[in-house]
Amino acid sequence: MSDLALAQLRPARDASLSAFKAMLLRDVAVLRANLASFILRTVMQPLLFVFVFTYVFPKIGQGIGGAQGEATFSSLLVPGVVAIACIFQGIQAVMIPLVQEFGYTREIEDRVMAPLPVWGVAVEKITAGALQGLLAAVIVFPLATFIPATPVHLNISWPELLTFLPLATVLGATLGLAIGTRVKPQQVTLVFSVVVIPVTFLGATYYPWASLDPIPWLKWAVLINPLVYMSESFRAALTPQLPHMPIGAIYLAMIGFIALLGWVGIDGFQKRVTT
Amino acid sequence: MADNNEVIVTSGLTKVFPTGLKAVDALDLSVSSGEIFGLLGPNGAGKTTTVGMLTSRVIPTSGSASIAGVDVIADSTIVKQLIGVVPQTNTLDRSLTVFENLFFHGRYYGMRSSEARVAAEETLDRFKLRDRATADVNELSGGMAQRLMIARSILHRPQVLFLDEPTAGLDPQSRLALWDILGSLHESGQTIFMTTHYMEEADRLCDRVAIMDHGKILALDTPAALKRSMEADTQVRVSVEGDLDGLAGHLKNFEGVSESQVLDGAVLITLRGRAGMIPKLVDYVEVGGFALNDLSVSEPTLETVFIKLTGKELRD
Numbered sequence: 001m002s003d004l005a006l007a008q009l010r011p012a013r014d015a016s017l018s019a020f021k022a023m024l025l026r027d028v029a030v031l032r033a034n035l036a037s038f039i040l041r042t043v044m045q046p047l048l049f050v051f052v053f054t055y056v057f058p059k060i061g062q063g064i065g066g067a068q069g070e071a072t073f074s075s076l077l078v079p080g081v082v083a084i085a086c087i088f089q090g091i092q093a094v095m096i097p098l099v100q101e102f103g104y105t106r107e108i109e110d111r112v113m114a115p116l117p118v119w120g121v122a123v124e125k126i127t128a129g130a131l132q133g134l135l136a137a138v139i140v141f142p143l144a145t146f147i148p149a150t151p152v153h154l155n156i157s158w159p160e161l162l163t164f165l166p167l168a169t170v171l172g173a174t175l176g177l178a179i180g181t182r183v184k185p186q187q188v189t190l191v192f193s194v195v196v197i198p199v200t201f202l203g204a205t206y207y208p209w210a211s212l213d214p215i216p217w218l219k220w221a222v223l224i225n226p227l228v229y230m231s232e233s234f235r236a237a238l239t240p241q242l243p244h245m246p247i248g249a250i251y252l253a254m255i256g257f258i259a260l261l262g263w264v265g266i267d268g269f270q271k272r273v274t275t
Numbered sequence: 276m277a278d279n280n281e282v283i284v285t286s287g288l289t290k291v292f293p294t295g296l297k298a299v300d301a302l303d304l305s306v307s308s309g310e311i312f313g314l315l316g317p318n319g320a321g322k323t324t325t326v327g328m329l330t331s332r333v334i335p336t337s338g339s340a341s342i343a344g345v346d347v348i349a350d351s352t353i354v355k356q357l358i359g360v361v362p363q364t365n366t367l368d369r370s371l372t373v374f375e376n377l378f379f380h381g382r383y384y385g386m387r388s389s390e391a392r393v394a395a396e397e398t399l400d401r402f403k404l405r406d407r408a409t410a411d412v413n414e415l416s417g418g419m420a421q422r423l424m425i426a427r428s429i430l431h432r433p434q435v436l437f438l439d440e441p442t443a444g445l446d447p448q449s450r451l452a453l454w455d456i457l458g459s460l461h462e463s464g465q466t467i468f469m470t471t472h473y474m475e476e477a478d479r480l481c482d483r484v485a486i487m488d489h490g491k492i493l494a495l496d497t498p499a500a501l502k503r504s505m506e507a508d509t510q511v512r513v514s515v516e517g518d519l520d521g522l523a524g525h526l527k528n529f530e531g532v533s534e535s536q537v538l539d540g541a542v543l544i545t546l547r548g549r550a551g552m553i554p555k556l557v558d559y560v561e562v563g564g565f566a567l568n569d570l571s572v573s574e575p576t577l578e579t580v581f582i583k584l585t586g587k588e589l590r591d
Contacts, residue, residue: 010385012352022382029379030370109366110376110427113330114383115355275292275333 016116027128054148074148079234080205085140086133087172094129094176103185122269129173164233174261181268203227210243287338298324300490313481321490322470359428367412384431402426418449438469514541515565525563
């Protein structure tokens, strides 16, 4: 071979690790370039929610929160809003780009051809989505804490927070991957109507799961919703004085859902890029 | 051609899709270092599936494929370092600029930040993309996007560059520009494996061409040899003063002539083994007592070869 200096071959493990790291750096660069829109899309929904329900309603004398009362409502909303921020990143940072990349642009090709196993690209998607979920949670948390007109009572339990937060963000990202690899671009709006909206409304976000006691069928039915465990986990970590599921059950369910959705997502990803 | 310089080797490579379609049927190929190898065939011939199997994207049903001695399926992470791929569609990273597309590609292949930056800068100059460095890739014209795709695919200095229909959908000017790029890559020693359904492209660029249809290789050789392999090698048009029928009869007896007929005021003959025959043909015409007015030679194109082999036209 003449004047072409060929690249040095590196062992599969080294090559995979550096490709994985480079893809994360690429995602960080894209996030940095689009930081303003990231913040807007992250903040808008929880901001309005917290503002209307915990600021406007108490000010205009419209009660919300049922038997627990207004004061408790603003406290129990914090975990729910943080959980929604995490799960929305799974949708916005993982699912939507993936649907576009698979459906229209095929731009995933360049990353799939990088020297790492195809499942490694899928795991990178989960990792980047989880990191954005973490960032979203950090941004949303002060909003939910400081905007309400009625005082928010937090009793942060750090061991739970530091373990539940990564689990919740990874769970949100695996959900995004699982849906993103199995949905066609023209079905995205349908996904919002039949998945995203029911998941958020029935995700124990605006009420503790235990308070569904009067509606037993619903109480059991919502257990298939991964957001329930994310909300309950933040409730156990941020407002443990309020009712929440047993901590062991939350860990078990979150790990179980991550394994299930992770498998569905990675398998779906591999099937989409190799035949 | 087969020697220890082989870069791409396949043996009995077969892909049967779940639908039962046998897209590639027991393919045996060997491509040498520095070669431009073309896979020529109509849409649906199995060209893209072949490239897919050689680049780890399509899992073969049976058979094997290796790049530089490394098994494509068993060691795909190694093979991916050895190859650059330009697929049929624009797969540029729409979230990044032109420069960033190159820079992060280098990073994916393990270059340090400074190395990737230098490689990306050099590539911008080499591929005349310097003034578009900070442009959004969505703003690039089709030809420019294709140039960037090729630039990106060789940034990590792969041993083999795969191009799947590289000029499909490009305007004639961009196509010519791309041929120049591929020509200069070839001169620098780059091994290239490309698919195409443009005869002229295969004829002009490729050292060897495999004609493929229904998943099988029908013929494989240099473009010239493929054309020579046709029964009628060269068509010669001879015009003389006077008796054309007499000339046609006279030329039938010339060595290597398989056909001789009067057509449009001249005699058209088909001649095998062109080299060195034309001066003898001129003498032969004059020996027969004919005054030669004009003589023109036209070689058959790959198109005639293809039609002969498959019984159909190549273009869609």
